[in-house]
Amino acid sequence: MTSSRRGRRPAAILASALTALALAGCGLWEPVDTSQIEKATVDPDSRVIRFAHQYDPAHPVESCGAATLRTELADDGFTVETYPSGQIGGEGETTEQIATGGLELGVVGPSFLGVWYPDAAVLDAPFLFTDVDQFDEATNGPIMAEVYDEMAAETGLRVNSTWYYGTRHITSNVEITEPDDLAGLKIRTPDAPLYITSFAIMHGSATPMALSEAYLGLQQGAIDAQENPIPTIDVQKFYEVQDYLNLTGHMVQAVNIVSSEKFVDSLTADEKAGFEDAMEKARVATRDCIVEAEQETLQTWEDDGTITINDDVDVAAFQSLIAEEFPSKVPWGDLYLEIQESVR
Known part of the structure; x- marks a missing residue:
C-alpha cells in the first residue's frame, strides 16, 4: 500500500473533519431530535439500532438493504429503526451523529467519508471500475x-459494509455522445468537490445541489442535466423533466455503511458475528436488487419510450481524459491506480 496514509496524524484528521463540518453548518455535538419522526413499534427487550440514509423508502437501499438488516438482526435481539429520505439531515450530519453517538448506523457516500479520512473518497472516483x-x-x-x-484507527469511524449503489449516467435535454457535448451544460451533482474535479476534466460544469432539489432545478432550468444511477433516476422521476438518458457509466458507485468503533466494540462476540452476517446478506441483497432494477427499468424505458436511451456514447473518450489528468488532481492518485490495477 502507499505510505501516504500511514503518515497522517489522528488529531489533524479529526480537526480537519470537524472544521469542514462546522463550515457546512452542522450542529456539532448536538443530539439528533427524532421525537417527531414516526417510528415502528419497538420490542422493549431489544436493542435499537438507529440507521439513517438519504434515499426514498422505495429505493433499494431501504427496501432491500435496510429491510434485510431488519429481518436478519431481529433474531439477534436487535430492532433496526430506519430514518430514510434525509430525516436526520445530510450525509455530513449523519456522519457527525455517528461519530458522536447520536446514531448507530448511517449510509455515507465515499466523498463525504473522505472529509474524515481522505483516502476513503477513492470509491467516488470516475472510471475506477x-x-x-x-x-x-x-x-x-x-x-x-x-x-x-486505518480510517477506523485514526477517526473512530468504521465501515461495516460497502454496498453497490448503481452505475451513474447523465440525463439531459440534448444528446451527450462525447466530452465536447458537456461544454456549457450545468450538471447537478452531489455537493462534494470530487465531482467538480471529475466533470471539469470531462469538459462539464458541475453544479452541486441537494438531490431533493434536483427535480425542481431541472424543471425550472436552473440546471441542464444531472447524473445518477438508473434506480435513483427512476425513483426521483427525472425522466419527466429530461429527454435523454446518456449511458456514460462514468462511475460504478459505492455507499458505505458506517458505524463508530465504539458501537462495534460494544457488541458481544455472538452479537458481532450476527451483525457481520446480517451486513453481508444486506450487501448482497442490495446489489442484486439494484442490478435487477437497472436492467428492468432500462428495458421498460426502451419499450415504452419513457426517455430516449442514448447508448452511442464514446465512453472511451471520457475514460481517456480521466486517465490522463485525474490521478494527478487528487491526493490519493496512487491508490486510485493501485485499485484499478488490482481488478484488471
Missing part, C-alpha cells in the same frame, strides 16, 4: 480493507 464484478472484487478486497482499518 468498469462493471459490478470489479466493484465487488475491490470493495471486498485487501486494499480497501486496509484503508478502512
Whole structure:
C-alpha cells in the first residue's frame, strides 16, 4: 500500500473533519431530535439500532438493504429503526451523529467519508471500475480493507459494509455522445468537490445541489442535466423533466455503511458475528436488487419510450481524459491506480 496514509496524524484528521463540518453548518455535538419522526413499534427487550440514509423508502437501499438488516438482526435481539429520505439531515450530519453517538448506523457516500479520512473518497472516483464484478472484487478486497482499518484507527469511524449503489449516467435535454457535448451544460451533482474535479476534466460544469432539489432545478432550468444511477433516476422521476438518458457509466458507485468503533466494540462476540452476517446478506441483497432494477427499468424505458436511451456514447473518450489528468488532481492518485490495477 502507499505510505501516504500511514503518515497522517489522528488529531489533524479529526480537526480537519470537524472544521469542514462546522463550515457546512452542522450542529456539532448536538443530539439528533427524532421525537417527531414516526417510528415502528419497538420490542422493549431489544436493542435499537438507529440507521439513517438519504434515499426514498422505495429505493433499494431501504427496501432491500435496510429491510434485510431488519429481518436478519431481529433474531439477534436487535430492532433496526430506519430514518430514510434525509430525516436526520445530510450525509455530513449523519456522519457527525455517528461519530458522536447520536446514531448507530448511517449510509455515507465515499466523498463525504473522505472529509474524515481522505483516502476513503477513492470509491467516488470516475472510471475506477468498469462493471459490478470489479466493484465487488475491490470493495471486498485487501486494499480497501486496509484503508478502512486505518480510517477506523485514526477517526473512530468504521465501515461495516460497502454496498453497490448503481452505475451513474447523465440525463439531459440534448444528446451527450462525447466530452465536447458537456461544454456549457450545468450538471447537478452531489455537493462534494470530487465531482467538480471529475466533470471539469470531462469538459462539464458541475453544479452541486441537494438531490431533493434536483427535480425542481431541472424543471425550472436552473440546471441542464444531472447524473445518477438508473434506480435513483427512476425513483426521483427525472425522466419527466429530461429527454435523454446518456449511458456514460462514468462511475460504478459505492455507499458505505458506517458505524463508530465504539458501537462495534460494544457488541458481544455472538452479537458481532450476527451483525457481520446480517451486513453481508444486506450487501448482497442490495446489489442484486439494484442490478435487477437497472436492467428492468432500462428495458421498460426502451419499450415504452419513457426517455430516449442514448447508448452511442464514446465512453472511451471520457475514460481517456480521466486517465490522463485525474490521478494527478487528487491526493490519493496512487491508490486510485493501485485499485484499478488490482481488478484488471
